Amino acid sequence: MPKPYSVITEEIKNALKGKVGEERAREIKRLLKEIHWDVGDYKRLKDKLRRELAEIEKVEQARKASRSRTKTKKSTPQFCVIGAVNSGKSTLINDLAGTKIAVELYPFTTTEPQYGALEYDSISFQLVEIPAIYDGCWNGDKSTLGMIYSTDCLIIIGRTLEDFELVLKELADQNIDLIGERIPDGFTQTIPRKIPAFIVFDKNTEILPSSHLRKIATDNLEEIKQNMIKLVRPVRIYTMNTFNEIEEQPIVFYKDQVTVKEAIQKVYRGKEELFKDAVILEGGPNGRRKRVGIAYELSDKDVIHLTFHK
Ligand SMILES: Nc1nc2c(ncn2[C@@H]2O[C@H](COP(=O)(O)OP(=O)(O)OP(=O)(O)O)[C@@H](O)[C@H]2O)c(=O)[nH]1
Numbered sequence: 001m002p003k004p005y006s007v008i009t010e011e012i013k014n015a016l017k018g019k020v021g022e023e024r025a026r027e028i029k030r031l032l033k034e035i036h037w038d039v040g041d042y043k044r045l046k047d048k049l050r051r052e053l054a055e056i057e058k059v060e061q062a063r064k065a066s067r068s069r070t071k072t073k074k075s076t077p078q079f080c081v082i083g084a085v086n087s088g089k090s091t092l093i094n095d096l097a098g099t100k101i102a103v104e105l106y107p108f109t110t111t112e113p114q115y116g117a118l119e120y121d122s123i124s125f126q127l128v129e130i131p132a133i134y135d136g137c138w139n140g141d142k143s144t145l146g147m148i149y150s151t152d153c154l155i156i157i158g159r160t161l162e163d164f165e166l167v168l169k170e171l172a173d174q175n176i177d178l179i180g181e182r183i184p185d186g187f188t189q190t191i192p193r194k195i196p197a198f199i200v201f202d203k204n205t206e207i208l209p210s211s212h213l214r215k216i217a218t219d220n221l222e223e224i225k226q227n228m229i230k231l232v233r234p235v236r237i238y239t240m241n242t243f244n245e246i247e248e249q250p251i252v253f254y255k256d257q258v259t260v261k262e263a264i265q266k267v268y269r270g271k272e273e274l275f276k277d278a279v280i281l282e283g284g285p286n287g288r289r290k291r292v293g294i295a296y297e298l299s300d301k302d303v304i305h306l307t308f309h310k
């Protein structure tokens with residue numbers, strides 16, 4: 001005897017509540033198996049679920065492809081630059097990354113994602129231009145939405161108040177929460193999706209959007225770069241070699257609470273068993289000198305000198 005239709009719809013609603021991405025897809029698959037009747041109202045219900053499943057799978061594929069296509073290391077923070085048509089997305093990436101993405105007076109110049117790379121303050125960033133956002137742009141093709149869902153951070157650019165209102169509304173409609181900096185765990189996917197973001201505006205924009213996000217003028221490139229660092233909050237650890245020279249390239253973490261042990265695991269895999277002691281210079285070469293244990297919690301820009309048992 002089939003369960004009453006109203007009971008099933010209620011069960012589906014509860015089962016899918018708050019779930020997005022792969023988790024939602026798994027749940028839909030389970031529900032499809034559980035509903036045995038495939039006629040009448042039940043068939044319509046299952047068809048609706050099948051359509052949603054197909055859509056999620058498309059978004060997930062785009063998400064994975066956006067990372068593998070550019071062979072970017074998982075540890076490189078990715079910033080998607082998003083905005084309405086002609087908002088200056090390509091211009092901004094060109095200015096920041098020295099790329100030559102086509103810039104034109106007419107709208108929809110960029111129809112495919114464009115990539116740029118930027119190195120600043122010992123951190124490598126990947127910049128991605130997402131084709132322009134317009135009213136209802138994700139009703140059909142969701143591939144750019146997949147890229148936004150999976151990115152680490154967003155730069156929202158606009159030239160008018162309407163530009164910003166449009167983009168912020170489209171993001172909110174997709175259950176995307178914008179936050180001022182990364183969460184303690186780094187860039188973990190959360191539900192609803194929380195993405196660190198800031199706003200870049202043309203200095204001639206008269207009214208700025210009401211938003212809790214930081215707002216920076218397009219021509220202030222230095223501040224934009226500094227803000228990219230602020231958003232990802234890196235913990236950069238500089239190691240000192242046996243000649244007491246500080247290595248130029250730090251070990252970088254994008255999470256809070258990094259221990260000496262984790263730093264060792266990242267560069268001297270397996271050597272944590274041989275740990276003898278560590279001396280750190282707090283916050284840089286001129287910082288306070290401290291002898292610490294393997295469980296010590298490091299901070300950004302600490303310099304560390306490690307000694308191991310032979
Ligand atoms: N006034 C002003 N014009 C700008 C600014 N940035 C870009 N432009 C001009 O705006 C036009 C569009 O710039 P693009 O960088 O191509 O904008 P886009 O957002 O990439 O455009 P699409 O890819 O077509 O969506 C060009 O004519 C730029 O020269 C800005 O900050 N202020």
Ligand SMILES: [Mg+2]
Nearest residue numbers: 089090109110
């Ligand atoms: Mg463009």
